[in-house]
Amino acid sequence: MGHPHLPSAQGLYRPEHEHDSCGVGFIVHLKGHRSHQIVDDGLSALEHLNHRGASGSEPNTGDGAGILIQTPHEFFRRECAKLGIRLPEAGQYGAGLFFASPDARARAQGMALFAAIVEEEGQHLLGWREVPTNNASLGQTALEAEPFIQQVFVGRGSDVTTEDEFERCLYVIRKRFEKAIDRWGIKEADWFYFASLSCRTFVYKGMLTAIQLREYFPDLSDKHVISAMAMFHSRFSTNTFPSWELAHPYRMVAHNGEINTLRGNRNWMAAREALFASPHFEDIHKILPIINEHGSDTASLDQALELLVLAGRPLAHAMMMLIPRPGRAMNR
Numbered sequence: 333m334g335h336p337h338l339p340s341a342q343g344l345y346r347p348e349h350e351h352d353s354c355g356v357g358f359i360v361h362l363k364g365h366r367s368h369q370i371v372d373d374g375l376s377a378l379e380h381l382n383h384r385g386a387s388g389s390e391p392n393t394g395d396g397a398g399i400l401i402q403t404p405h406e407f408f409r410r411e412c413a414k415l416g417i418r419l420p421e422a423g424q425y426g427a428g429l430f431f432a433s434p435d436a437r438a439r440a441q442g443m444a445l446f447a448a449i450v451e452e453e454g455q456h457l458l459g460w461r462e463v464p465t466n467n468a469s470l471g472q473t474a475l476e477a478e479p480f481i482q483q484v485f486v487g488r489g490s491d492v493t494t495e496d497e498f499e500r501c502l503y504v505i506r507k508r509f510e511k512a513i514d515r516w517g518i519k520e521a522d523w524f525y526f527a528s529l530s531c532r533t534f535v536y537k538g539m540l541t542a543i544q545l546r547e548y549f550p551d552l553s554d555k556h557v558i559s560a561m562a563m564f565h566s567r568f569s570t571n572t573f574p575s576w577e578l579a580h581p582y583r584m585v586a587h588n589g590e591i592n593t594l595r596g597n598r599n600w601m602a603a604r605e606a607l608f609a610s611p612h613f614e615d616i617h618k619i620l621p622i623i624n625e626h627g628s629d630t631a632s633l634d635q636a637l638e639l640l641v642l643a644g645r646p647l648a649h650a651m652m653m654l655i656p657r658p659g660r661a662m663n664r
């Protein structure tokens with residue numbers, strides 16, 4: 333007998349699949365046509381998944397929500413021109429969403445550190461843009477943890493010949509920054525985090541509910557923000573406390589569920605790091621350690637997947653490496 337309060341099977345809905353967990357979805361134009369409609373539809377779908385996210389004692393403080401889209405080049409070019417920043421053609425620069433300390437002095441130090449690493453890696457810092465935000469609907473807990481949010485733009489160096497190579501350069505820059513920020517002794521170093529840094533994709537996310545995302549980031553309502561795909565997520569936190577950086581999507585994945593072999597997976601990655609080698613990374617020690625022990629299970633999965641793909645494996649191959657066959661998992 334079915335549960336009396338559940339609706340009957342209809343469309344894609346099946347009562348036997350009813351459960352509580354994160355809301356996740358993906359919209360894509362099969363022919364790659366970019367439009368604002370894809371972004372708008374992704375946000376609308378996310379808002380209908382609000383019940384699949386979670387909040388604490390404050391209904392207006394969410395576990396996290398976000399959306400990953402293709403880099404909105406037309407929008408960035410227009411907005412950067414207002415600031416005197418001249419962007420090159422699409423694919424010739426990387427853009428990132430940067431969480432920073434609300435403290436102006438600490439923020440300036442973090443920005444200077446990032447700029448130094450960019451130049452050391454042979455790329456060019458083009459400029460920063462303060463991201464417009466509207467936090468009027470956020471609860472007190474989310475407000476107390478709210479970072480200062482900026483966009484950063486990095487120009488491709490003359491020695492970089494392909495987008496794949498440039499994507500790896502941006503990855504190395506980000507990993508170096510993540511390690512260096514703690515060593516520099518900058519006040520409130522824990523505030524600094526890159527939600528994304530890529531020449532292909534861009535992430536808007538935060539410690540928000542699904543229905544707060546569109547309002548919090550006015551950028552997302554601009555008609556010039558176009559994409560052929562949108563991956564979105566409403567978080568139901570189970571094994572970590574909510575925070576701005578642990579909202580999904582990450583740089584490559586949005587995930588629904590728990591990884592019960594988390595500790596073992598992290599230990600195996602750490603144990604294998606001494607054997608890491610790739611023709612795509614001249615000095616692989618720059619990016620170690622791969623896994624951030626303070627992140628969530630999905631953050632760790634995303635970091636492992638990112639490494640495998642940037643090291644040259646096709647995405648499908650990398651995913652199969654990270655998902656063991658049931659029989660193998662049971663025999664261990």
